[in-house]
Amino acid sequence: MTNIGAERFEKVFNKFTNLKEINEGILLIESTNGEFSFCKGYGGKGLNSPFLMASITKLFTTTCILILLEQGKLSLDDKISEHFDKNIIKGIHVYNGKDYSLELTISDLLFQTSGLPDVYLEGKDSVRSRAILEDFYITFIDMIDMVKNLKPHFAPRKGEKAYYADINFDLLGEIIGNISGFKLSEAYKNYIFEPLGLSHTYLPENENDGIPHIYYMNQVIHRPKLVISCGASGGCITTAHELMIFTKAFFGGKLFNKNIFNSLSTYNKLQVSMGPIYYGGGYMQIPLNGVISLFMGKGELIGHSGSTGSFAFYYPLKELFFVGDINQMAKAALPIRLSMQLAMAAK
Template identity: 30%
Template sequence: MDPLKHKIQALADTLVDHPWHNGVTITVHDQMTGKGYNVGAGQLDAKKPYFATGATKLYVTAILMQLVAEGAIALDVPFMSYLDDCRNGCRLCAELHVLDGVDYSHQITVRHLMSHQSGLGDFFIYKHSARSVQHAIAEGIDTGWTFADVIQRTRSHGAICPPGTGRRANYTDTNYHLLGKVIEGVEGKTFAEVFDTRIAKRLGLSSTYVYCDPADRRPLNLMSKANEITIPLSMASFQSDGGVVTTARESMMFLRAFFEGYLFDVPTLLGHCNWRPMFYPSEFGLGLMRLKVPLWMMAPHRWREPWTMFKRVEPLFGQIGLGGTFLFHAPKAGVYVAGTVNQMADPARAVKFLLKTIEATQAHRTAGQYRAATSLSPG
């Protein structure tokens, strides 16, 4: 086995040995060497479907940027302009964002939603700025919800701040659920149909789709600590804020297409990114997360290789999901990583896993370059 693949496999096997994991998978692409590696452990491999959860938002960003390029959507137009219901009097979304007696609902733009600057509360987990992953689905309680439920819950949870204000990016699944409805309003199709046309078929992805049928048992069940949970009604309700199913192999195909310009103009997206702090050590721009991990956070995981202790961790761009899924590009390191640790309760496990994999890839490349240089030296 290739030394790098052996190293990554060992990292995956270590995770699966823990009772919190029923499967772990990662696909790596080294831009410098052109080599790719597929690793799986437990019930996951590179071709086994899993729930992308929050990483779905990166797919939504790609679709929105396509629509922006086509002139079908403008970033600074109020999102309600694109909703079918709101074209007929805004009955459903009336007073969605009210703060201190002022209704800001009609001031929320597509840009605000994409950058988590809408100021809306969250219909799902986060209420105001309090962070908690305690939710009924974490206990295996399966319930579905409609768009009307999303609106009602968001309204009842209350707004955080006026749209476009605040130093931080205030994460809320509501933002991307609304963006899914924007896409549907513009395209005149369901989000699943748009996704299939603009992402799956365009890239030739046969195992990547929006989860809509609760009877579908293809994706591996998520883990919540040591419990495997079956929540098909909930997963079918997420749609644009967490409902994509994919595989490690196909998520890598999407990730490379995203950053290499096969789906939209990447410089345009990056030019619109006004980075704001979100969950430490992450920042959020326009539909894109930037992860800047400090040295002290990685130090406890480098003690076996002390020569790496003070090596800088380069910024990563992409998205991570509550289910331990990740889609990231490390441009300075020249590495792409995509996969999941399939664990709801501790997303940090995914971050550690992908960072160790990126560092192992860089170390392997450097060692290869050293061996090549040595073999070419005189004598």
């Protein structure tokens, strides 16, 4: 990788931070071997500035599931009814008059193939629409009740369908707690933060835990109650420096057996609103040779983005990692577009 490569990355990042709705941002790019590193901040954001990971948290939840799988404490084929009071989950998935609730498996949740609806975006009183206006707590039981009031999109494991829904990972978070005996914050700490030496990455448990602000267009909003409520699906805080350490470990097999990870690379296309994204076992896959890139890209990105502008992707073709945040809740597609253009600039 030459300096010309760094100049291309800087040009792409500058194009996005010049958008009127972007007030701050941070980008860190590294090669697998660490010989190449590029960092650029905007609006006062630096390598160690905290930001909300949002749905990148799902990679941490996936890590815990894989570690428990490796320890023999669960199977991806386990029915989730084995890990919950049946009265809690009964009625969570009723499709065409049939109740599939007790047939859902851990795999259905991890691969987003359960067909469950997404309370974050769906319904007239969706979590996102409320979050724009106010801060509020929402309990796990509240979320389950909201799901029961929405219609599933298909029967579990129906064809090659996937539907992105936070509730899948909220359920996985509860399962991690039930099996490990740890609170989710402790599970993250024991399985991820301490082994990797991450001292500035944490899952907040109260409003005083240091929860960064979020931008909705040019409005600064502070939603600590909601962030705390998101837990396993989107509540973690990190820095670009530590997110890079984690992302390299996740895709490099440092946290769990690489053979287990290889079994996750079955990808299904997500709903149309998710654009070019496919979903594997706990992470996104974005092919770079499709319509959205005008068929000009090569290879794929694997990793995750967050609805508040965060991103953590690996580009295997060039052995590059892209992590960072552009802190914008109003346009969830921006970090995906940024990551794709960074990959296409890596010539």
